[in-house]
Amino acid sequence: MSASLIEVSHLRKRYGESVVVDDVSFLIAPGECLGVIGPNGAGKTTTIRMALGLATPDAGEVAYTLDGTRRTMPTDALAIKARLGVVSQFDTLDPDFNLAENLLVYGRYFGMKDAAIRARIPQLLEFAALTHKAEAKPGELSGGMKRRLSLARALVNDPQLLLLDEPTTGLDPQARHLMWERLQLLLQQGKSILLTTHFMDEAERLCHRLLVLDHGRKIAEGKPRDLIAEHLEPDVVEVYGVGALALATDAALAALAARVEVSGETVFFYTAQARPLLTALEAHPQLRTLHRPANLEDLFLKLTGRQIREEG
Amino acid sequence: MSQVSTASVWAAPRLSMRWWPVFLRNLLVWRKLAIPSLVGNIAEPLMWLVAFGYGLGALVGQVQLGDQKVPYILFLASGSICMSAMNAASFEALYSAFSRMHVQKTWDGILNAPVRLDDVVLAEMLWAAFKALFTVTAILGVMLALGISHSPKLLVAWPVLLFVGITFSCIALIFNALAKGYDFFTYYFTLFLTPMMFLSGIFFPREQLPPLVRAVADWLPLSAAVELVRPLFMDRWPDQPVRHLVVLIAFAGVSFWLALALTRKRFRN
Numbered sequence: 378m379s380a381s382l383i384e385v386s387h388l389r390k391r392y393g394e395s396v397v398v399d400d401v402s403f404l405i406a407p408g409e410c411l412g413v414i415g416p417n418g419a420g421k422t423t424t425i426r427m428a429l430g431l432a433t434p435d436a437g438e439v440a441y442t443l444d445g446t447r448r449t450m451p452t453d454a455l456a457i458k459a460r461l462g463v464v465s466q467f468d469t470l471d472p473d474f475n476l477a478e479n480l481l482v483y484g485r486y487f488g489m490k491d492a493a494i495r496a497r498i499p500q501l502l503e504f505a506a507l508t509h510k511a512e513a514k515p516g517e518l519s520g521g522m523k524r525r526l527s528l529a530r531a532l533v534n535d536p537q538l539l540l541l542d543e544p545t546t547g548l549d550p551q552a553r554h555l556m557w558e559r560l561q562l563l564l565q566q567g568k569s570i571l572l573t574t575h576f577m578d579e580a581e582r583l584c585h586r587l588l589v590l591d592h593g594r595k596i597a598e599g600k601p602r603d604l605i606a607e608h609l610e611p612d613v614v615e616v617y618g619v620g621a622l623a624l625a626t627d628a629a630l631a632a633l634a635a636r637v638e639v640s641g642e643t644v645f646f647y648t649a650q651a652r653p654l655l656t657a658l659e660a661h662p663q664l665r666t667l668h669r670p671a672n673l674e675d676l677f678l679k680l681t682g683r684q685i686r687e688e689g
Numbered sequence: 690m691s692q693v694s695t696a697s698v699w700a701a702p703r704l705s706m707r708w709w710p711v712f713l714r715n716l717l718v719w720r721k722l723a724i725p726s727l728v729g730n731i732a733e734p735l736m737w738l739v740a741f742g743y744g745l746g747a748l749v750g751q752v753q754l755g756d757q758k759v760p761y762i763l764f765l766a767s768g769s770i771c772m773s774a775m776n777a778a779s780f781e782a783l784y785s786a787f788s789r790m791h792v793q794k795t796w797d798g799i800l801n802a803p804v805r806l807d808d809v810v811l812a813e814m815l816w817a818a819f820k821a822l823f824t825v826t827a828i829l830g831v832m833l834a835l836g837i838s839h840s841p842k843l844l845v846a847w848p849v850l851l852f853v854g855i856t857f858s859c860i861a862l863i864f865n866a867l868a869k870g871y872d873f874f875t876y877y878f879t880l881f882l883t884p885m886m887f888l889s890g891i892f893f894p895r896e897q898l899p900p901l902v903r904a905v906a907d908w909l910p911l912s913a914a915v916e917l918v919r920p921l922f923m924d925r926w927p928d929q930p931v932r933h934l935v936v937l938i939a940f941a942g943v944s945f946w947l948a949l950a951l952t953r954k955r956f957r958n
Contacts, residue, residue, distance in 0.1 A: 431800060433957060455707075455803040469798030473718040482717065485710035486802035534802075 380442045381406055382538050382569050383428065388437035390423055390593075397423050398434075399593040405538065410560075410570040412584030412601075414577070414673075416681050420593040421573040422466060425542050428571070429463065430454040443537050459487060462531035466542040468523050470515040476502060476526055477511045480533055487534040497533060504562075505529035506555065521552025528559065538569045545579060557582060577673035587673075591681045601673055608679060609671040610635045610647040614654055617643040618664040630657055640678070647671065698953040702946070704811050707804045711812035712819075714799075715789075719820075730824040734773040735831060741765055741892070742837075752894060759923060766837045767922035768891030770828055770846075771853055771914040777824040778854040779882060781817035782861035783874045789813070790865065800956070810952050813865075814858045814945060821854025822847075840924035849921070853914040856937045859944035860910070866951035885911045890919075910940040 381404040390398040398420040405411045413421050426432040428439050430451035439450040443460040450457060471479050477498050484494035502508045505525035507518075515523055524544055531539060544560075545553045553576070560570065560583055574580050580587055581601045589597040589604075597604055614634075616624055624630055625644045631637055633654040634646035648654055651668050658666050719726065746761035754764065789795040796809055829847070832838060864877045888898065889911035895903055906912055913936035920927045927933060 429801065431956070455805065458801065458803040461801075463801035465797060465801065467794060469794040469801075471714070471718070471795060471798075472793060473721065478717070482710070482714045483798070483802065485713060486707075486799055486804050488707075488710075488803070530798075531801075 380447075382442060383571070384438075384440045384442075385424070385428060386438050386440075388424065388427055388439065389435045390420075390427060390432060391435050397593050398427065401437075401588075401590065401593070401595050403588050403595070403598065405569055405571060407537075407569055408564065408567055409586065410564055410572060410584045412580040412587045413571065413573045413590060414575070414580050414587060414677060415590035418592075419590040419681075421590060422542055423593075424590070425540055425571070425573065428540060429458070429461075441538075459534065460537050462534065462536035462539040464524070464527045464531050464539070464541045464544050466546070468515070468527050470523060470526060470530070472514060472516055475512050475514050476507055476518075479515065479526065480530055483530045484533040489534065494533065497535075501529040501532060504532070504559065519552070521548045521555065524548060524552070524556060525559065528556070532563075536568070538571070539563065541570060541572045543573055543575065545574065545576060553579070577677055581673045589677070589680055596680055597676075605671055605673060605676050608676050610649050611671055612648050612651040613669055613671050613675060614646040614648065614651055614658070615643050615667040615669070616646070616658065616661075616664050620661070621664050624658075624661070624664075630654065633657060638678075645675075647675070698950040698957065699946075702811070702949055703805055703807050705805070705808055708808040708812035708815065711799060711804065711809055712816050714795075715812070715816045716819075727823075727827060730773075730777055730820075731827045731831065734769055734776075734824075734828055737769055738762070738766055738832075754894065754919075754923075755928075757923070762837055763922060764894075764919070765892065766832055767919040768889070768915050770825055770832070770850065771889075771911060771918050772886055772891050773828055774821040774825050774850045774853040774914070775857045775882065775886075775911055778817045778821035778856075778858040779861045779878070781820040782813060782858040783865055783868075783877065784871060786813045786817065786862065786865050787868055787871065787874070791868070796956075806953060806956055807949060810862060810945075810949050814855065814862055814948075817858030817861065818851060818854035821858070822851045825850045825854070838922045838924075840922055842921040842924055842926075846918050846921040849914070849917050852934075852937055852941075853910075853918075856910050856914075856941040856944070859941045859948060862948035863944055863951060866948055866955050885909055888912070890915050908936060910937055913937050 383405045386402045388398055388401045389396070401420070401424055403411065413424065415421055423432060427434045428450065433451070441448050441457045443457065448457050471482060474482060480498050480501055481491065481494050499508070502511055505528060507522060507526060507529070510518065510522065515526065518526065528544065545556050548556065557579065564570065572584060584601065586599065587601055587604060588595060599607070621642065621644050622639060625637055625639050630646070634648045636647040638645040646654055655666065655668060658664070742762035742765045746765070749761040751758040752761055752764045799809055800806060826847070829843060864874065868874065888902065888906040889909050895906055895912065898906055913933035916933045917927045917930060
């Protein structure tokens, strides 16, 4: 068992009166993808900023063991960042440079020689599926292309660990799938990833382990399937349509489900035995029903609630 | 268990050669826009020079400067080149640096790489000073061509003007660190740089100022710049070079430290 690449222990950060990160700890093992999920304002980005030494924690420690040497933030920030790749929530690409120049200029910040960077540029552009756009400027790219360029730029120094803050937010499904495919490829190559996301299918698909944050606190941690099994009944029956909401208070139906929840116009029945419930629902042919296994989104909503976060 | 860093924003600058790739980045962008930017940078100072130097100069004739009478065009040229260095450095360290820092988030990208904020600020400071030097060089070239001065001591004026650029980019970076938007810089130009332009002996000798105003004006960084550069245009050595250099260095040093502290504060959260 090799050492963790990053060890975050008891991190705490307060802005004025509000505690935005409260006693958060986690590890990432080599080759692992850790997903950090949570509503807006849960403390995901602040945690990443502290991991990068950009924000100073009020308490706690961030330590990295990259290349076998244990180093702490922010004392050894430069040595640590030399081995990290970062994609921040908003693109910081240079609008005045074409794609190849963006990569060249960024590589120089790592102290790399021009020849070494230039040798990497074709493979980085190919990885980002942007070879045909090498001479274009970021302003001419679609949202998905920009994010892939940001990812390629983060790889210029061949990092061991990638910190990706919402790398797929705002992308269309095709662009998102391409990004997922690239991230899978990186994991296969042995890279480790810390990923924040609002997409539960992304978290389920890519992440070996998940950290659920809410109001700055860690409220759950584990493998996606284990978390679902631990917190939820295996089956969900969604019912919607005119009159569906009345079923939420139907005692006979409630008796067939372990838990009933209402969100908008839809009633969710959580159960280990869906068959009797589905049979009972046949009495309401005007309603639409959907029977499916419980997923990460159900878990997320159960843990963090269904109300909209104003910070969002 | 936990060792939390509480390093003050006022800690001594931690500078390294990591500023160089950041400077190089700005140079690479500028290279693409150098010609149009050159026209903008030298057209305005030259218009001032022609309009005031030749126009007003015909009315004024000679200016008494100590024991010497000098043509007004020479008087104005040697002062206005300091103003050009000031303006070029200030524009770059305000509008352009702010674009990179706040609008384009270029600095955020750089800070994800192994580059310290201190080095980014240093790079921006030196870059703005370089822009000033570039502008000044172009204007000096035109002045030589117009035959305004042929003093060999202009070779000394050149590095002095680079230092003038450094001083004013340090001062400007304070305001960059405080700015919420571009509008803020208008205050800096109209409330700080424009009055200084009139108080520093560029258009008329500071002897014309009321004594109290003059006592303050004598210690302005632009006055120090003019006192150093003007004699060199007239093939003479400045009267109190140490004093004026100390003024420039003091303004540069204190301003850089203050700018750095305020920038660290801005980026801390």
